Amino acid sequence: DQQVKQNSPSLSVQEGRISILNCDYTNSMFDYFLWYKKYPAEGPTFLISISSIKDKNEDGRFTVFLNKSAKHLSLHIVPSQPGDSAVYFCAAGGGTSYGKLTFGQGTILTVHP
Amino acid sequence: GAGVSQSPSNKVTEKGKDVELRCDPISGHTALYWYRQSLGQGLEFLIYFQGNSAPDKSGLPSDRFSAERTGGSVSTLTIQRTQQEDSAVYLCASSPGAGNEQFFGPGTRLTVL
Numbered sequence: 001d002q003q004v005k006q007n008s009p010s011l012s013v014q015e016g017r018i019s020i021l022n023c024d025y026t027n028s029m030f031d032y033f034l035w036y037k038k039y040p041a042e043g044p045t046f047l048i049s050i051s052s053i054k055d056k057n058e059d060g061r062f063t064v065f066l067n068k069s070a071k072h073l074s075l076h077i078v079p080s081q082p083g084d085s086a087v088y089f090c091a092a093g094g095g096t097s098y099g100k101l102t103f104g105q106g107t108i109l110t111v112h113p
Numbered sequence: 114g115a116g117v118s119q120s121p122s123n124k125v126t127e128k129g130k131d132v133e134l135r136c137d138p139i140s141g142h143t144a145l146y147w148y149r150q151s152l153g154q155g156l157e158f159l160i161y162f163q164g165n166s167a168p169d170k171s172g173l174p175s176d177r178f179s180a181e182r183t184g185g186s187v188s189t190l191t192i193q194r195t196q197q198e199d200s201a202v203y204l205c206a207s208s209p210g211a212g213n214e215q216f217f218g219p220g221t222r223l224t225v226l
Contacts, residue, residue, distance in 0.1 A: 105153075
């Protein structure tokens with residue numbers, strides 16, 4: 001049972017344009033959500049998070065949007081840069097499994113110069 | 114400051130052998146997590162330690178897997194009688210407490226021949 005899903009395995013974007021990565025979840029008990037970025041042969045690094053009491057959180061070029069009614073979140077990167085090319089994972093936590101995170105399968109983002 | 118470290122970085126073993134993977138969390142972090150990432154998959158939760166509480170072992174795939182955390186710091190994940198399906202990257206993470214962002218180590222790539 002995949003509680004967190006990233007339905008796009010890959011995304012290709014031109015440098016300077018917006019990258020939009022999507023994530024859907026099924027467990028309404030999740031109350032915080034995070035995005036991680038992963039380069040090959042490295043562990044994931046934290047990018048940005050959002051609590052379920054908010055619908056938007058912004059940090060520089062990165063903005064996360066949360067639509068609780070649709071159980072959907074998205075990560076916007078603008079402007080996209082070649083160094084943003086990596087695998088992006090969304091993750092969710094909270095509810096009865098407080099502490100541990102449930103991850104999506106990841107989306108490979110490629111930003112072309 | 115030092116991040117999460119893991120050793121070894123790579124481990125190749127024969128089917129049926131036991132392996133031990135080590136994780137050194139960030140000093141002062143009370144929560145420690147183990148995940149694994151199989152080829153083309155997202156991160157799969159294995160086990161979670163929080164302070165002196167009993168660990169959440171709900172993600173361990175079989176009784177061949179066990180983990181301990183000594184002195185509230187270093188953790189060892191042990192896989193007994195390894196199988197080929199155990200081949201994956203095993204990631205350790207730590208956080209200041211439950212519900213905070215998790216900081217990941219670089220992972221141990223385990224290959225079972």
